[in-house]
Amino acid sequence: MVAGLSIVLAACGGENKSSDQQAAPGQSSQPAATATTPAAAGATHDVNMVLEGSSYKYVPDQLTIKPNDLIRYHNKSGGPHNVAFWSDSIPSGAASAITVPDPMAPLSSKLVVAPDEVIEVKFNNAPAGEYKYYCTPHLALGMKAKLTVK
Ligand SMILES: [Cu+2]
Helix, strand or coil: CHHHHHHHHHHHHHHHHHHHHHHHHHHHHCHHHCCCCCCCCCCEEEEEEEEECCEEEEECCEEEECCCCEEEEEECCCCCECCEECCCCCCCCCHHHEECCCCCECCECCCECCCCCEEEEEECCCCCEEEEEECHHHHHHCCEEEEEEC
C-alpha cells in the first residue's frame, strides 16, 4: 500500500520535473552573454592552422583571451599540426590551467591530420600573462604564436 503510493508520487514528481527542466534552459540562455558574471563559462575563439605559400602559420598568431576561454584550432592546410606550449613561456602556475586533447607530452596536443580536424585547448582560471606556443612538426619553419590572457 505504502509502496504503491510512493510509486504514484514518484511518477507525478517525474512529470513536474521534466516541465521544470524544459523551462530552465530558456531562462538561463538569455543572460549568458554578459561578460561581467564571475566564473562564467568562457568565450570560444577560432584559430586556423594553415600553409600559405611556403609559410606555416596560426591565423591569427596573436590573440587575447579571458581566463576561462576555449580556443578551437582548425586544421585548414599543410598538416599535420598541433598546439604545444613552451613550459617556460607561460606564466608560473599556468600549466595546470591548460587542457590539451590527447597530449603527446605535457602541454603538447595530439597531431591533427584530417581536413578541418579541430584541437580544442581549454583554459581554466588561467593566470594573466603571455602564453607562447608552437606546432611541433613546423617549429623549425617558424610556426608559432602567442596568446595573452587578461
Ligand atoms: Cu604545423
